[in-house]
Amino acid sequence: MTLDGSLETAADGTRDAVMLVFTVTNTGDEAVDLQFSDACKAEFVLEDDEGAEVWRFTEGRMFAQVLSSETIAPGEEATYEAEWSDPVPGEYTAVAELRAQSARCEARTSVSVPS
Template identity: 65%
Template sequence: MTLEGSLEARVSTDGTGSSAVAFRFTVTNAGPEPIELQFSDAAKAEFVVQNAGQEVWRFTEGRAFMQMLSAERLAPEESTTYDGEWEEPRPGEYTAVAELRAQDASCEARTEFRVPESE
C-alpha cells in the first residue's frame, strides 16, 4: 500500500549562515483517513543537497542510525517535522531535497537556497 497521494511535504532552510545550514522537512496527511508511517531506523528523513543536479552532500552519509522499528500516526490534516543540518557548507547556490524514509510511504520536497561567502 502506498500513501503518496495522501501526503504533502515541504522543506525549508535558514540558508543564511556560512557555518551550518538547518533544514526543516514537514510532512502533512492531506487525506481523509489517519496514516501510520512505519520506520525501520532512527533516520526518518533524508536530506540531499545538489548543485546543478549533482549531489554534494547527503545527511545520512557516514552516519550510523539506531536500528529500531517505530511508527508515527498522522490524523487528517496533522503534520510532523524532521530536522537536519549541513555543517560547514561551501558557498554557492543549491537545491535541498528532503525525502521521507518510511517503509510504506514516500514523499519529497525541494527548495532552492544560497550559502553566502564567509565574511
C-alpha cells in the first residue's frame, strides 16, 4: 500500500479564511481500502513557527459516529477539505493527516495569512 499526500492552502483576505485541500493519491499497484470510524476523514492543524498548535479542525466539533469505507484505485486520488475561519495573520505550517484506521498518510506545507 502506497499513499502519497499533498496539501494546498490559500489565504483569501476578502473572505477572512484559509482553505486547506488534502489530496491522497494511491501510487501503488493495488487498490487501497480505507476504513473510517467517524465522519471526519482527515485532520488539519496549523502550527506557528515554534511548532505550537494554533488551530485544529476537529477542536470543538462533533462528528457522526458511523463506520464507513472508501476505496482508492491505483493511480486515483481522494480529496479532503477544511476551512480555517477568521485566521490570525502570520506564518504557519499546515499539517493534514488521514484518519483511516489502517492507513497512514500525511502532508505539510507553509501558509502565510496576510494582515
